[in-house]
Amino acid sequence: MKKLINSPDDVIADALKGVEASDDNVRVDHANRVIYRATPKEAGKVAIISGGGSGHEPMHGGFVGIGMLDAACAGQVFTSPTPDQMLEATTTVDTGAGVLHIVKNYTGDIMNFEMAAEMAADAGIPVETVVVADDVAVQDSLYTAGRRGVGTTVLLEKIVGAAAEEGQDLGAVKVLAQKVADNGRSMGMALTSCTVPSAGKPTFDLPEDQMEIGIGIHGEPGRHREPIGDAKSIAKQLVDPILQDLDFTGSPVIAMLNGMGGTPLIELYLMYGEVVALLKEAGVEISRNLVGNYITSLDMAGCSLTLVKADEEMIRLWDAPVKTAGLRWGL
Amino acid sequence: MKKLINSPDDVIADALKGVEASDDNVRVDHANRVIYRATPKEAGKVAIISGGGSGHEPMHGGFVGIGMLDAACAGQVFTSPTPDQMLEATTTVDTGAGVLHIVKNYTGDIMNFEMAAEMAADAGIPVETVVVADDVAVQDSLYTAGRRGVGTTVLLEKIVGAAAEEGQDLGAVKVLAQKVADNGRSMGMALTSCTVPSAGKPTFDLPEDQMEIGIGIHGEPGRHREPIGDAKSIAKQLVDPILQDLDFTGSPVIAMLNGMGGTPLIELYLMYGEVVALLKEAGVEISRNLVGNYITSLDMAGCSLTLVKADEEMIRLWDAPVKTAGLRWGL
Structure with a gap:
């Protein structure tokens, strides 16, 4: 470890x-x-x-x-x-x-x-x-x-x-x-397991060529495993189940492309670019966004997508000043 | 990869x-x-x-x-x-x-x-x-x-x-x-190598029980390798060479405990706690700080410490409003 x-x-x-x-x-x-x-x-x-x-x-x-x-x-x-x-x-x-x-x-x-x-x-x-x-x-x-x-x-x-x-x-x-x-709806995926300190070893084994789609934030099993695809196809596997679950068109949307803890920002930006392209195709309008590590799973590599279907009032409150270690603006 | x-x-x-x-x-x-x-x-x-x-x-x-x-x-x-x-x-x-x-x-x-x-x-x-x-x-x-x-x-x-x-x-x-x-002075360490996408494999091999002290941000070799120690002893290996190189007492200091890309925030906070304790002992007063991923090395696990010996003017400029994706306050 x-x-x-x-x-x-x-x-x-x-x-x-x-x-x-x-x-x-x-x-x-x-x-x-x-x-x-x-x-x-x-x-x-x-x-x-x-x-x-x-x-x-x-x-x-x-x-x-x-x-x-x-x-x-x-x-x-x-x-x-x-x-x-x-x-x-x-x-x-x-x-x-x-x-x-x-x-x-x-x-x-x-x-x-x-x-x-x-x-x-x-x-x-x-x-x-x-x-x-x-x-x-x-x-x-x-x-x-x-x-x-x-x-x-x-x-x-x-x-x-x-x-x-x-x-x-x-x-x-x-x-x-x-x-x-x-x-709000979310969907995540993992490239690697996390390692809980007291366990001292990875929570699950994920072969070098495999990823887990639908992973939980504690390393709980997701939907299935498959060979690691390109960012475009991974983005589709995050976006599609979310859009199938709720209609995000016609309202301003707040999007978060979140890292699981072990994935660097360059990959999160890259994934966000792919996600935005898919959402645009689907007629979803992103009004505000976060890209980075916000809800992690120790050292797990992977990412998750969250969309919240907002309204003007939620956007107004989103824009209000905040001063915390994790989110800060206006103060 | x-x-x-x-x-x-x-x-x-x-x-x-x-x-x-x-x-x-x-x-x-x-x-x-x-x-x-x-x-x-x-x-x-x-x-x-x-x-x-x-x-x-x-x-x-x-x-x-x-x-x-x-x-x-x-x-x-x-x-x-x-x-x-x-x-x-x-x-x-x-x-x-x-x-x-x-x-x-x-x-x-x-x-x-x-x-x-x-x-x-x-x-x-x-x-x-x-x-x-x-x-x-x-x-x-x-x-x-x-x-x-x-x-x-x-x-x-x-x-x-x-x-x-x-x-x-x-x-x-x-x-x-x-x-x-x-x-300004910095010192870093790595628990793992980074992997350059075009290379497809880790830049260097670091055995499961070893860490590299003094690593560069491209995976360049550092000072030496040794068995992974506890956070306290690692903090000492970052703080000591910096303090030996420049006297940081008597001025306000800006400190950054930086993650290399693959290390989660919980570990960076933990390391910062150890660094602060050592700096306090050494009579160094931290006026401002950053803890997080700011200058990374792809997916490398590890961290670095940076100290800048400041003055009132630098602190005033540090506190001035900034609005970027990576650093933001006051705006």
């Missing part, structure tokens, strides 16, 4: 030290492994938290800051944070206006966020939850009933974060979050 | 299509392979160009935009652009105030930029050049007489870009550029 770590047991604790040292937008509660906004939100504004297993950086900790998340709970690698972490984050960030939980659809995350929401409600904090289940690759998976939650989470955190920042109330923020979740 | 490409011959042309499609800050001259600012600078302001072999994305094309570069020339992978490209870029961006060439110290780049500067001068365009030679790992290398030019280039492009944007003249911009170059 070739990794820049001290020991598999200390990866999360050590990485959080680096996050704290590098990012002025956040402070880190090391005991609870929660990353908070350095400057809390003004009283009366809805707070937003997310979290999940580590290994997907910059998601979620890199999206904590002005205009996006108020806190992110870091679990062990590919393992849900605990209800205690989520409750601690929820009670800390609440300003009196309630808290939105952004949850990716994995059994552990769903269960733990549900428990935390109930405990928070018992403590008098109104909590709403949105579940992201946007991966068109498979219906159920190793860790999921229903679709897996992947790239739409990033775009949702940005859009909904802006709505909360401008003072929309919990009901409105929840409706918006659900709308983004309902209108 | 596991890469998201169409064919080794088309990598640069195809990637440039993706850059153009994704980045509103730039326009691409595909015939000459030059990336320009979408909106040219106002007349009377110094223009800045850089360029070099491709494979180091986001450098340099990702640093074209307001507050940084006016143009970047893209060579083939790890191969200098031609004098013709550089001359074309120079004449296009000049607003009448002259042009600064930012050149990394590799024999091909030096030779070609020199030729382009002479041709531009013949055409009546004043050109100044700054050469970055900041890599403390080796004195000469496969492609270099003197030290290799690496990470300081990124920080220099930001600082000098801000100076040009606010209207400093060519003489002042050149002096500032030289000052940043003189005060």
